[in-house]
Amino acid sequence: MSERSLLEPSSRGNPELDPLFDQSPIAMVFLDRELRARRTNAAFRRLIGLPDEEIIGRRPSEANGLSIRYWATTRPIHWRTSDGTAWDERTLAEQVIGRGVPVVNMHVEWIRAGKRQVLSWSGYRVTENGRVLGALLCFIDFTDHAQTxxxxxxxxxxxxxxxxxxxxxxxxxxxxxxxxxxxxxxxxxxxxxxxxxxxxxxxxxxxxxxxxxxxxxxxxxxxxxxxxxxxxxxxxxxxxxxxxxxxxxxxxxxxxxxxxxxxxxxxxxxxxxxxxxxxxxxxxxxxxxxxxxxxxxxxxxxxxxxxxxxxxxxxxxxxxxxxxxxxxxxxxxxxxxxxxxMAVTLQRSLLPQRIPQVPGLRIAHRYEPATQTAEVGGDWFDVIPLDTGQVALVIGDVTGHGIHAAALMGQLRTTTAALARLGCPPEEIMRRLSDVVAEHDDEIGATCLYALYDPESRRCRFTSAGHLPPALRHPGGSVELIDVPGGMMLGVGPSRYPATDTELPEDSVLALYTDGLVEHPGQDIGTGMSDLARTLTASSARSLDQLCDSVLADLGAGARDDIALLLARTTAGTAR
CATH class of the missing domain: 3.30.450.40 (GAF domain)
Known part of the structure; x- marks a missing residue:
């Protein structure tokens, strides 16, 4: 069979095979060894919108009058696989025709009349009696499928x-x-x-x-x-x-x-x-x-x-x-x-609604719930006047968050006030509070600082259950952190809660606070306490309320945890 009989409709041999090529719904074009088009079928001519006379005898890069990216450009043809691998006429000739390596389901894009089309094409080498004749390329338009x-x-x-x-x-x-x-x-x-x-x-x-x-x-x-x-x-x-x-x-x-x-x-x-x-x-x-x-x-x-x-x-x-x-x-x-x-409402309702006026002290306080990006905790404070003329200053922090922590906080505050009014010493109060916390689940605990102040002697006895040390601003403006022996947190097991006594000078300011004021992400808590001391020293506030506001403005901005702050200024009294 001659080469011409393969490139043109059969005149002998198997003429019944010609309709398989011409009537196939798959667009097909036969290229010779020089990549010149020798035969097309109707589906291919419809696909590219050109008659045979504009195609036959031309390479893809030589076709004229077609503004599409694939068959007719003034530059060499470029195919691109789905993984981005680029092809051109040389690689087509070398791989498909030269080495006989077929291409299956490679994708190509073109633009015709302003419309983008995506084609899947395959190509394989055609031989006769060992002689290479060219390559047959088949195209399927799957633009809709590709778009989907x-x-x-x-x-x-x-x-x-x-x-x-x-x-x-x-x-x-x-x-x-x-x-x-x-x-x-x-x-x-x-x-x-x-x-x-x-x-x-x-x-x-x-x-x-x-x-x-x-x-x-x-x-x-x-x-x-x-x-x-x-x-x-x-x-x-x-x-x-x-x-x-x-x-x-x-x-x-x-x-x-x-x-x-x-x-x-x-x-x-x-x-x-x-x-x-x-x-x-x-x-x-x-x-x-x-x-x-x-x-x-x-x-x-x-x-x-x-x-x-x-x-x-x-x-x-x-x-x-x-x-x-x-x-x-x-x-x-x-x-x-x-x-x-709900937790904020509960917590506010359980905190003191009114701080009593007590002899020998002026009191100011602030409570700031956690921001919306964090949950409400169990910070609390209290001022408890006693029949002895003494006054108890209390501050604490329940670990955990939400309604459970707020409810436990209320229970601790009520228990502390009841025990203090019964005359229990601070060490005993801490042990009782630890028992209260221990009755709750194992994942919750609490810290507490109890200060018992006598206005007559200006002596203050401190007892701590794992709480941060109080800060004392002296009348001259210097600030010290009072070293209180730290017992274990409430609820973690039996512990001793030793007390320490300190005399508070007249017109000094005692600051009790929770960790939300001094603990910030990426910062050591010691740095936060140093900042607190510096703020107390540098503040020019004339009243305790102004001092509270100054401390919160400097240290509380963007806090991720609750903040409780209790300030007490000593006033004139008769020392024993």
Whole structure:
């Protein structure tokens, strides 16, 4: 059989095989050893949009009149595999034709008439009686399939980033902003996140038929910086049950507007809002309910203006997955905020509501709960006047956080006051307190500092259960940390709690504090106590209240733990 009979329709031999080439739905082209096209089928000519006379006899790089990246360019042809490996005419000639190594399922991109296409092509060497004739290349257009794969990868990537970027803190507003930052501009040109005001207040969410709904806007992001559509962050929004927000929330299903007419129709009750959206260029809106653990928290509204494609079912599925993940994070923050507020309320209710005035001392105090990024602990203090004329100054810190720690703190404060009024010595009080803590679980403990002050002698007896030493500012301004023998923490086992006596000069200031004031991440606690001494020395405050404020301003900013601070200034008294 001659070479010509292989390159052109058969005139003898097996003419019935010609339709297999010409009628194949797979685009095919036969190249000779010089990479010149010798035969094409109809599928190939349709694929590249050229007749045979523009193809036959030319190499890929020699074809004219075609503005595509693959078959006709003024530069040599470049194929690129899915792993990024580049090919050109030389490698095609050397590998496929020269060495006979076939290529299977290699990908190539081209642009034709402004439209991107992705092709899968395979090529193998053609021989006859040991003689190399050329190579046959086969092409399949799988642009739609490739686009689906690309979109799937992009969606998985977005969901993966949502897992690491949304919910980094237990703050509702911050979590909502993280979702907004992730959505714009990849999913939307504008997003607003509105939570039910009842949910934010810790109340039960409303049910269908309950009338207008109250939303609080917690996050807003728009790719256009000069756009304003009525409501901003922190605004309270009251909407009728017919609004898209209410419909999506009450039905538990997304509300979708696919074109400008539907966008305008969604806001028929608020024509000014509809007008603002349309003026912004919004042509599609998706309102997605935020539901977590069976609780409907609010809605997220996604809209597109610059992005040309309307939202479709694939977008609904993606946003639904994204909203579900974000809703769980927002709900975690909501539950934490509720428990945090409950613990703060409980702790404040268990602390002294009024500090009594006692002879020989002026008292000032401060309590600062942990910030929203940390849990409330069990810091406490008390001032207990005794029938003997003495006064007990107490400060303590329960390890652990939350309501449990706050409840134990209240129990310790009540027990301390009762034992002190019964006349128990400080050492005995500490042992009793240790027994109280030991009755709780093994993972909790407490520290305590008990100071018994006699205004007549100005003598003060200190007993410590693992607590930080008190600071004493002398009338001249110098500060010393009083060395109190440290017994073991409360609740960790039997211990002795030795006492030490110190005379407090007139007009001196005694400072009792918890570790939240002096302990900071990445800093040795000794450095914090030195900073406290320096602040007490340098402060020009004229009153104890001003001194409290000065100490907290210098040392308490950004504290991650509770802070209790008790200052006592000695006043004139008759020494024995």
């Amino acid at each position: 794969i690309t979109q799937a990868h992009a969606r998985l990537d977005l969901l993966e980033r949502a897992g690491s970027q949304v919910g980094a803190t237990l703050d509702i507003h911050h979590t909502a902003r993280e979702l907004a930052d992730l959505a714009v501009p990849e999913l939307a040109d504008r997003i607003s996140i509105d939570l039910l005001d009842q949910v934010l207040q810790g109340e039960t969410p409303p049910r269908a038929g309950s009338g207008a709904l109250r939303f609080r806007r917690v996050a807003l992001r728009d790719s256009a910086t000069n756009t304003k559509i009525r409501y901003e962050v922190d605004d309270l929004i009251t909407l009728p049950v017919t609004s898209p927000h209410a419909v999506a929330l009450l039905r538990g299903k997304p509300s979708l507007a696919r074109n400008p007419a539907e966008v305008g129709g969604q806001f028929s009750d608020t024509p000014d809002v509809a007008e603002a959206f349309l003026a912004r260029g919004v042509h599609t809106i998706m309102v997605m309910p935020l539901v977590a653990r069976g609780v409907t928290l609010g809605v997220a509204s996604f809209s597109r203006a610059e992005h040309p494609e309307p939202y479709g079912e694939a977008d609904v599925r993606l946003v639904s997955d994204l909203a579900s993940r974000a809703a769980v994070c927002i709900d975690n923050a909501r539950l934490y905020t509720r428990e945090h507020n």
